[in-house]
Amino acid sequence: MRLEVWMDNAFMGWLAHDIHANQYAFEYSSDWLNRTDAFALCPSLPLIPIAHSAEAHSRAVRTFFENLLPEGQALDDVSILCAVSKTSVLGLLAVIGGESAGALRIVPPDQAQPAVSSLRPVPWEELSERIQKRREQAFSIWDKKVRLSIAGYQDKLAVHETAPGEWALADGPALASTHILKPDPLNPQLAGLTSNEFYCMRLAQAAGLAVAPVTLWHIPEPVLLIERFDRLRLHTGAIQRQPVIDGCQALGLAVAAKYERPHGDGRDVREYRAGASLPKLFEVLKCSARPALERLALLRWVIFQVLISNTDAHAKNLSFKTGPGGLSLAPAYDLVCAHPYADLNLADTYAMAIGDAFDPAALCAYEWANFAKQADIPVRLLQHELTRLIKQTAQARQHIGAIAVNEGAEARVVHAISEHIGKQCKQLSNMVQGIAEMWAYV
Numbered sequence: 001m002r003l004e005v006w007m008d009n010a011f012m013g014w015l016a017h018d019i020h021a022n023q024y025a026f027e028y029s030s031d032w033l034n035r036t037d038a039f040a041l042c043p044s045l046p047l048i049p050i051a052h053s054a055e056a057h058s059r060a061v062r063t064f065f066e067n068l069l070p071e072g073q074a075l076d077d078v079s080i081l082c083a084v085s086k087t088s089v090l091g092l093l094a095v096i097g098g099e100s101a102g103a104l105r106i107v108p109p110d111q112a113q114p115a116v117s118s119l120r121p122v123p124w125e126e127l128s129e130r131i132q133k134r135r136e137q138a139f140s141i142w143d144k145k146v147r148l149s150i151a152g153y154q155d156k157l158a159v160h161e162t163a164p165g166e167w168a169l170a171d172g173p174a175l176a177s178t179h180i181l182k183p184d185p186l187n188p189q190l191a192g193l194t195s196n197e198f199y200c201m202r203l204a205q206a207a208g209l210a211v212a213p214v215t216l217w218h219i220p221e222p223v224l225l226i227e228r229f230d231r232l233r234l235h236t237g238a239i240q241r242q243p244v245i246d247g248c249q250a251l252g253l254a255v256a257a258k259y260e261r262p263h264g265d266g267r268d269v270r271e272y273r274a275g276a277s278l279p280k281l282f283e284v285l286k287c288s289a290r291p292a293l294e295r296l297a298l299l300r301w302v303i304f305q306v307l308i309s310n311t312d313a314h315a316k317n318l319s320f321k322t323g324p325g326g327l328s329l330a331p332a333y334d335l336v337c338a339h340p341y342a343d344l345n346l347a348d349t350y351a352m353a354i355g356d357a358f359d360p361a362a363l364c365a366y367e368w369a370n371f372a373k374q375a376d377i378p379v380r381l382l383q384h385e386l387t388r389l390i391k392q393t394a395q396a397r398q399h400i401g402a403i404a405v406n407e408g409a410e411a412r413v414v415h416a417i418s419e420h421i422g423k424q425c426k427q428l429s430n431m432v433q434g435i436a437e438m439w440a441y442v
Contacts (some may be wrong), residue, residue: 002091003097006105008241009173010035015065015106017090023054024061024089029138039324042245043284046251049234054408060252065089067249067316072142075156078146085152096146097178099158099170102322117172117379119160124219127167131183131221139183142169160239161225165217176239180226193336194224195409199313199417200308200335202404206396207389210298210331229331230320244330245323247315248286248418260316260352270358276315277350277357278302282375289325296385299377303389304352306363307424308337312337314351339420340413355442365434370442372435379439386432393415394425 005026007274013028026045032038032046040046046271057252064091069075075086084091097106122144131141139155140147146159147169158177159167167215170177171255184194197215205211230244253276257264260277263269279299288294295337305313319330342348349358355370356361405411 001091001094002109003106004109005093006107006173007032007243008103008105008257012042012104015061015093016089022058024065025059026057026064037324039243039322039326041324042249043287043327044253044340061194063087063209063254064245064249064432065093065106065254067255068093068097069104070096071255073138074140077140080336081138081141081144081146088288090423098173101246101319103174103241104243105241117170117174119162119168119170119175121162121166122157122169124165127181127223128219128221131223134183134186135404155183156227164334174238176231176241177230178228178239179235180228182224182226190341192410192413194222194341195404195413196340196417197334197336198224198409199401199404199408199414200310200337201332203308203393203397203400203421204304204332204335205434206400207392208303209304210297210329211335212331212333216404218408222408226333229321229333236390244319245322245327247281247318247320250327251276251280251313251321255316258316258351261349263357265347265349265358270380273353276352278354278371279376280375281315281318281368285327285329286389289329294327294329297375297379299382299385300389301329301332303386304332304335304393306360307389307393307428308335308421309339309360309424310336310410311338311348312334312336313359317351333389337417337420340416363431365431366432366438366441368435369438373439379436383432384437386435389426390432391428393421397421397425 001019002014005012005015010032011029012032016025017023024143027356029046031132034102038047042064042292045064069092070078070088072363078092078096079086084095093106094108100106115336138159157180159179159271160170160183161174161178162168167179167181181192183192189343199216201214212229215225217223217225226330232240232242235241239363248255257275260273260275262275263272282295285291285294301318317334320327338348354363355367355374357367368382369379372379397418401414404414
């Protein structure tokens with residue numbers, strides 16, 4: 001099986017799978033290689049092939065493209081509707097790859113340039129009904145078509161915003177989705193997650209992080225609307241897709257390795273740390289055109305995740321813009337405080353360790369110093385950024401909370417998170433001075 005891979009409207013190459021040998025291959029087109037602004041899909045698939053075995057190339061190809069697929073129930077829904085095995089990467093991409101993350105469009109050869117592009121309006125009444133009926137009707141399926149091509153577990157819908165509060169489903173290469181709609185999860189114990197994320201995203205912005213713009217709508221169910229940072233609206237009104245990869249793709253790791261401990265926190269497997277890690281992410285940014293600035297942005301992302309207790313900040317909740325200048329950190333997204341769900345049967349350890357601390361209770365000045373050494377970060381810079389972000393977050397949390405509630409967030413949820421973040425700021429502040437002292441011991 002063979003599919004065409006397009007970078008927005010530029011033909012990039014071919015993706016192939018030999019089902020008998022179970023070998024995957026990707027080949028850049030001569031047109032793409034001859035461009036002065038050509039760049040690689042990711043570090044593990046360079047423009048000039050490196051000398052390695054067909055098996056190693058096959059693994060790298062499968063790993064990259066499998067990371068484009070949704071996870072969990074959304075993947076099950078796509079598989080069932082299209083009668084395609086969940087293990088058939090190309091089969092699934094042939095169905096949903098036309099509107100992927102970043103600028104990629106992955107399509108069968110005869111579908112590269114369909115004649116018609118269209119927008120299918122999504123009225124509030126219909127969206128509300130579909131949110132209510134998610135247990136009976138997959139949220140990713142609309143008009144018997146798969147409308148989700150974004151990795152992740154949560155229910156979400158890629159839409160094209162035609163006007164504030166007016167959304168449509170986009171079809172065809174001439175049109176693209178501009179926003180992601182996320183309702184609250186079906187699990188009633190996770191109610192208010194949209195308010196949680198809305199507040200944390202706005203707080204991150206106030207603290208100086210680059211974040212995807214978000215608004216909260218009630219239709220009447222709450223839906224979080226996230227502006228896609230991999231889309232650019234041109235002055236003509238056209239939407240240009242922007243190249244982006246996630247942390248797993250940047251590191252050449254499979255979806256299953258998005259956590260540093262890919263096999264979990266159990267006693268017998270917790271020492272196995274072959275998954276994505278913060279030192280690996282800081283290392284990959286050394287090849288950026290602006291390594292100091294990009295690594296600083298990543299450091300701020302790490303600190304803020306700890307401040308809000310986002311223990312599920314794994315490698316697929318982090319993205320990089322790609323291009324001729326290499327990787328640069330994309331705006332933050334999926335920022336959620338896990339504290340309100342502490343009583344649920346959910347993992348309460350960091351997705352990627354700070355130093356060797358996976359348990360938030362084990363985080364201390366020594367582990368921050370350990371983290372700085374592992375990630376090759378000057379200890380004074382770490383102390384400076386911790387102090388600055390703690391101060392800005394502490395000062396902004398109540399004001400931003402009041403604004404979030406005024407814009408539709410649940411007061412109960414925002415207040416609980418704000419109080420917890422206030423405590424986090426005090427705890428982290430007490431660690432800062434000791435980091436330099438601990439540097440000599442790591």
